[in-house]
Amino acid sequence: MALQKGLSIGELAKRTGLAVSAIRFYEEKGLVAPIRNAGGQRQFERSDIRKLSFVMISQQLGFSLAEIAALLAGLPQGRPPTKTDWAKISKAFRADIDARIDGLVQLRDRLDGCIGCGCLSLSQCKLYNPADRAHRSGPGPRYLMGDMPEIGG
Structure with a gap:
């Protein structure tokens, strides 16, 4: 053609x-x-x-x-x-x-709370990520990367 x-x-x-x-x-x-x-x-x-x-x-x-x-x-x-x-x-x-949409929704919904980054600067993080337990899964914003917060100790 x-x-x-x-x-x-x-x-x-x-x-x-x-x-x-x-x-x-x-x-x-x-x-x-x-x-x-x-x-x-x-x-x-x-x-x-x-x-x-x-x-x-x-x-x-x-x-x-x-x-x-x-x-x-x-x-x-x-x-x-x-x-x-x-x-x-x-x-x-x-x-x-x-x-990408799923990631953006998670970011939007969690950005103002704990994202599992280990900063411990928010009083709320002490509730969601006590003693920075999220770091055991690796570096970075673990909860935004798909890891689930540990329940209990």
Whole structure:
């Protein structure tokens, strides 16, 4: 299937809200792969609008470019991705997003109380983490990392 009139980098920038330099950066990272026309100008597929939008949203959610590139590598080469192709990406991405949501909910709900970090600076921590028992499980905010507070002694 021949590429319909592709989008110039300027058109792609207008459609995505990205700077041209950002699109070039994403191209260098292999997240989009334009073809060159006879004059050497980049020509992007319309589906690159969605790819770059996915990159932007994923980065806002805290995913690294390497993680995003690994997901996008699952899309077909040489043709625009179909709804089924995107559904496969979504399924792979969903577990990571759900884990991040769970972590954010725990952070929101526990941040004003004891998080098992060992600071012992809050009087409430003496109730939830007496004598810094959480440190036995390792460093860091143990309760936010999924450890459960010990009940009793």
